[in-house]
Amino acid sequence: MTREAILIPFLFAFGYSASNASPILFDSTPENISGIAGTTAILPCTADLTDADSKREITWMSPREVLIAIGDRRIIDDTRMSIERPRVPDWNLHIRELQFYDRGTYTCSLNTKPMSMKKIHLEVYVEPQIYEKTRNTHQILKEGATANLTCNATGYPEPTITWYRKSISEKEAISQQGAFLMIHNITRYCSGAYECEAFNGIGPAVSKVFSVNVHFQPEVQVLNKKQKQDLGKETILQCEISASPQAIVNWRKGEDVFTANSFHRITSEIYEKDIYTTILLLRIQNLTWNDFGEYVCEASNILGRDLERMQLFPINGIQVSPKAAKDDKSDSKTIIFDFSSSSTSHQKSAPSPGEQILVKSPNSKPYGIVHDSSNSSSEADAMFHIFECLFLIVLVLICQMISSSC
Known part of the structure; x- marks a missing residue:
């Protein structure tokens, strides 16, 4: 086989034209190009037309079969595209500010016989967006x-x-x-x-x-539902309120609602435990007999309300329960005698005509009386208190007789 027989097929693979003895080097190898949206993609196409017929021209077609350029002249209206020639044989297509819809297969062709073509597939990747x-x-x-x-x-x-x-x-x-x-x-x-x-x-x-x-809706929790303290001492009542949205919270005793600085001896304090929980304290100084009884911690928001009750007792004293007070139909005042060992006097107030006498010892358990179970006495002490009670009863009766005769 002659040298010419070997060379002619090779030249046709690179764009050799039968009408022109000079070969046209055209790289028709397919390529895959990728780019990220917003960047610039360069699609290469190489054809040396230095010695070629002036009628030979490079053309670019889009994936949608739209003519992009002839030679180095842009035909399409898209200004993002242009033909760049960093070297003489280069006819590269530049696509700036890549968009996702730019993806597809582009064709660089040379009008030889047969037509010389180069396929370039462009893949456009897009960064995630929310x-x-x-x-x-x-x-x-x-x-x-x-x-x-x-x-x-x-x-x-x-x-x-x-x-x-x-x-x-x-x-x-x-x-x-x-x-x-x-x-x-x-x-x-x-x-x-x-x-x-x-x-x-x-x-x-x-x-x-x-x-x-x-x-x-609010949820109220009182950790200690029964609490004791001595007269004249200070005590603190505590409850926890969980709610969302934040609740309106307060302590009350009967009709008395305790807010900040509402009473000089009794003050309400509030602390935040966490995002939902509030701690509400009621500080009572210099306890008096009127301070003992039932307290209510309550809270409310737009979804509802909740409350919890607790009892405050004297440690050594004897207190008449609210039920016993309701059972008393008279308007007379009840006199309570306290015979505990820690008491400094035997009588809270002096008797007067028309007053009801109520005498109780620490060991007695009548209806409506609250006792301090922590203080127990021996049998000898019990007998002593019994005689002491009898003596006081006789003394009171004599006083009443004297008052009635006068």
């Missing part, structure tokens, strides 16, 4: 409702969306993936910040934060 106008990024729900969080993300390849539960110092991945996160039968412990993160391997991950706030 719609800025995502709705319901701040949700307020009642306990038991269902939270629906939606994270709409785009990108190519399609991004993977991962959900996280955020705290102050870290975030914890939630097993569920996808654009939607649903929390059924939500509780107050589900409140907080949630983050969706979209990632597709192109550029950094992007994320969006959602806030969920769960509302519930």
